[in-house]
Every structure is written in structure tokens, then in C-alpha cells.
Amino acid sequence: MRCFxxxxxxxxxxxxxxxxxxxxxxxxxxxxxxxxxxxxxxxGAALAEHTTRHEPVFAGKLACGVRHPDVLxxxxxxxxxxxxxxxxHGVVSPQHLTDPTSNMDKPSGAICLRCHEASPSRPxxxxxxxxxxxxxxxxxxxxxxxxxxxxx
Amino acid sequence: MVATVGxxxxxxxxxxxxxxxxxxxxxxxxxxxxxASKHKWLMCLDVDKCIGCGLCADACKTENHVxxxxxFFRTWIERYIIKKPAPATAAARGEVLVDSPNGGxxxxxxxxxxxxxxxxxxxxxxxxxxxxxxxxxxxxxxxxTFDTPDGxxxxxxxxxxxxGFCIQACPYGCRFLSPVTRTAEKCTLCYHRxxxxxxxxxxxxxxxxARVFGDLKNPLADDPLQAFVQENKVNTLKPHLGTNxxxxxxxxxKEVR
Numbered sequence: 490m491r492c493f494x495x496x497x498x499x500x501x502x503x504x505x506x507x508x509x510x511x512x513x514x515x516x517x518x519x520x521x522x523x524x525x526x527x528x529x530x531x532x533g534a535a536l537a538e539h540t541t542r543h544e545p546v547f548a549g550k551l552a553c554g555v556r557h558p559d560v561l562x563x564x565x566x567x568x569x570x571x572x573x574x575x576x577x578h579g580v581v582s583p584q585h586l587t588d589p590t591s592n593m594d595k596p597s598g599a600i601c602l603r604c605h606e607a608s609p610s611r612p613x614x615x616x617x618x619x620x621x622x623x624x625x626x627x628x629x630x631x632x633x634x635x636x637x638x639x640x641x
Numbered sequence: 642m643v644a645t646v647g648x649x650x651x652x653x654x655x656x657x658x659x660x661x662x663x664x665x666x667x668x669x670x671x672x673x674x675x676x677a678s679k680h681k682w683l684m685c686l687d688v689d690k691c692i693g694c695g696l697c698a699d700a701c702k703t704e705n706h707v708x709x710x711x712x713f714f715r716t717w718i719e720r721y722i723i724k725k726p727a728p729a730t731a732a733a734r735g736e737v738l739v740d741s742p743n744g745g746x747x748x749x750x751x752x753x754x755x756x757x758x759x760x761x762x763x764x765x766x767x768x769x770x771x772x773x774x775x776x777x778x779x780x781x782x783x784x785x786t787f788d789t790p791d792g793x794x795x796x797x798x799x800x801x802x803x804x805g806f807c808i809q810a811c812p813y814g815c816r817f818l819s820p821v822t823r824t825a826e827k828c829t830l831c832y833h834r835x836x837x838x839x840x841x842x843x844x845x846x847x848x849x850x851a852r853v854f855g856d857l858k859n860p861l862a863d864d865p866l867q868a869f870v871q872e873n874k875v876n877t878l879k880p881h882l883g884t885n886x887x888x889x890x891x892x893x894x895k896e897v898r
Contacts, residue, residue: 525784528677528787528789528790529787529788530784530787531784531785531786531787531797531800532784532797532799532800535787535795535797535799535800536677536789536795536832538797538799539795539829539832539833540675540832540833540836540837541833542832542833543704543705543706543833544833545704545831545833545834545837545839546703546704546842547700547703547704547834547839547842547845547846549839549840549845550845569848571848571849571850572848573845573846573847573848575700575845575846576696576845576846576847576848580703603694603695603696603747603748604692604694604848606748608693608749608751608752608762609722609752609756609759609762610693610720610721610722610749610752610762610763610764611692611693611764612689612690612691612692612763615692615849
């Protein structure tokens with residue numbers, strides 16, 4: 490009695506499917522980045538890459554406070570206590586960080602009006618002025634930006 | 642002479658301080674000791690506090706090197722103007738006008754609607770809504786966009802093929818195809834800043850605390866976010882879409898989309 494023998498054409502198809510399966514697994518292993526399933530269906534290493542993609546540009550209020558604690562103390566007493574230095578003075582320049590004699594720009598009245606010019610869209614409780622009824626764009630002639638509650 | 646010596650002395654004294662500063666605030670490479678599983682960042686917004694100064698939109702472009710053109714934004718401000726209803730109708734409110742000239746950068750020009758016709762008007766800051774069921778993540782064919790364990794939704798620029806599916810999928814219009822990198826870009830919650838212990842740039846410069854940023858896993862429970870959620874009645878944008886945005890808005894009008 491002859492035992493069952495796989496016909497050669499079936500054997501070839503099985504071999505082909507097996508070869509495809511193996512090459513798929515090999516390719517998958519080689520092409521998937523090491524950290525791909527670390528957190529989910531993405532490269533886990535991308536998280537660390539995002540942290541170093543840029544250097545921070547804005548130094549933050551805490552950084553300014555290291556060298557200007559007196560200004561922050563004055564600021565904390567008045568209505569501008571929640572304001573960040575860089576909101577009005579602009580981004581701290583690398584020169585200013587390394588060379589204390591290179592001053593930051595003094596902001597003009599235009600920056601005051603960016604927040605305080607009257608607009609029907611602003612919350613009603615927020616202090617606003619109509620420039621032409623008030624004085625001019627020369628706010629700091631009378632007001633101290635660091636202690637706005639001290640009205641002359 | 643005395644002034645020069647004084648200056649040199651001051652300079653010498655300042656050097657270590659400056660070096661310490663640089664070390665603290667521009668740590669490179671990756672900030673060590675940051676564990677993504679120990680944080681859950683979130684930003685919330687208070688519509689009643691936004692004054693439309695546009696400092697956040699400006700700061701975001703500077704901080705993240707977003708292309709200058711006026712249609713690339715990671716965060717922006719919209720101005721809503723709700724007109725008074727026409728006299729003979731039973732409607733409580735009239736036409737709703739929304740504008741966002743240059744994303745609100747540099748502040749808003751005066752509204753074209755006369756003040757007498759305005760029923761009410763307000764500003765709404767917009768950013769990535771950090772959806773729990775984020776459509777952008779679901780449609781990405783290559784796994785380039787993902788929800789991180791610490792609450793951000795990021796794009797892996799080395800994997801993104803720039804197909805733009807995610808840009809179409811985002812119902813809040815928070816993504817754009819960068820002409821520089823040719824990949825999708827969006828708000829990263831300033832991931833490079835928050836992992837270093839700094840605030841996102843828009844939160845840093847916001848003069849009225851309309852933007853509240855915090856860590857839901859903060860063990861100290863002194864987080865501004867917890868106070869915000871306790872004290873305000875909050876809502877999300879487009880809740881009917883089932884995207885479950887994590888970003889909460891306080892004092893949100895029903896017209897805001």
C-alpha cells in the first residue's frame with residue numbers, strides 16, 4: 490500500500506507561502522525601529538527627539554528673577570503681578586543672558602495699547618482706554634509699567 | 642577708571658551666574674530624569690479672561706519656529722461678534738461673525754460692526770484640543786502621529802510622509818502642512834519646554850491667565866489646573882463629534898465651534 494505523497498505542485502505552493510511568510514517576518518524585524526511599540530503604534534524614541542528638537546526661546550519669568558529679583562518684587566505688588574517679563578520686553582536675547590551690560594529693549598506705549606485699548610470684545614472688567622479721549626501713546630510719561638497701581 | 646574696574650568686576654561676578662542660568666534653562670541634550678508616565682499635561686482656557694492681545698500667537702510662532710505666512714498656526718485667537726437680532730424677529734441673537742486676522746498676532750483691528758449693533762463680543766484662543774479619541778491619530782497611515790502617555794499629541798517628523806490625512810481629519814483645524822519640513826505640524830504643548838520644567842510659551846506670555854496649564858498627575862495638588870476645573874463651569878469644543886477633547890473651556894458660548 491502506497492502512503493500519501495504530496496503532489497509536487499502543492500508542495501511548491503506551500504513552500505512559496507512559507508517563503509513569503511518568512512521574508513515578511515524578516516523584513517518586519519529589520520524595518521521596525523527598536524522603540525516602535527514602546528508606548529503604542531509609534532516610535533517611542535520620537536518623544537525624546539521632541540524634547541531636543543528646539544532649544545527653548547523664551548527663558549521664562551523665573552530666569553529673569555535670578556538677576557532682577559527687585560523688579561519682580563515691585564511687580565508682584567501691583568496689577569501687573571501676573572505678567573511675564575517677556576510679554577512686554579520681548580524674548581530674552583542670548584546676548585542679554587551672557588552679557589549683563591547688553592540691555593533689553595524698553596517697550597513703547599504701543600505694547601500697552603495692545604492690551605488696554607478699548608474694544609467691545611474685551612471683558613468689561615478689564616481696564617481699557619480710548620486713546621483719543623485719554624492722552625496719547627505715551628503711557629510711561631505718567632504710568633509706571635512695573636507698578637500700574639501707582640497712578641500719578 | 643573706577644567705572645571700568647567696576648564693570649569688569651561685575652562682569653566677572655556675573656559670568657558664573659550667567660553660566661548657571663544657561664545650564665538651567667537650555668539643557669541639551671535631552672532633559673534627564675523626565676519620565677513621561679509620571680505626567681498628564683493639559684491646557685485649559687478661560688474665554689472671559691482673553692483680551693485678544695495676540696501675544697500667545699506671536700510667542701508660539703517665535704518659540705516653535707512656525708513658518709511666518711499667515712495661514713500657519715499652532716495656536717491662534719478668534720474674535721466672535723454676535724449682532725443684535727433684527728427688530729421684527731423673535732430670535733434672541735443675531736448674526737454671528739468670526740474673524741481671526743493673521744491669527745490675532747499683533748492684536749485685533751477695530752471691528753467693522755458698529756458698537757451699537759453688537760449684542761456681545763469675545764475672544765476665543767484656539768489650540769490642539771488634545772482629544773482622547775483623536776481622529777488625527779486614527780487616520781495616520783504610518784503611525785507618525787500619536788498620543789503620548791503624558792497627554793500631548795505629537796507628530797514624528799521622521800515618519801510623517803506629508804499625506805495630509807490628519808489635516809483633513811482634525812475637526813478643529815489645528816494642523817497644517819509645513820512648507821519647511823513638508824510634514825504635518827501642530828501644537829506640541831511646547832514639549833521641549835514642559836519636559837524641562839518650563840511653561841509652554843503661550844502660557845508664559847499670557848497677561849491675563851486666560852490659559853491655564855498644569856499636570857493632572859501633580860502629587861502636590863497645588864496645580865492651577867485643579868483650581869480652574871473646580872471653580873469654573875467648563876465645556877469642550879464640538880462635543881457632538883465624540884472626539885472627547887481634553888482641553889476645557891470656561892465660559893464658552895454656544896456659538897463657538
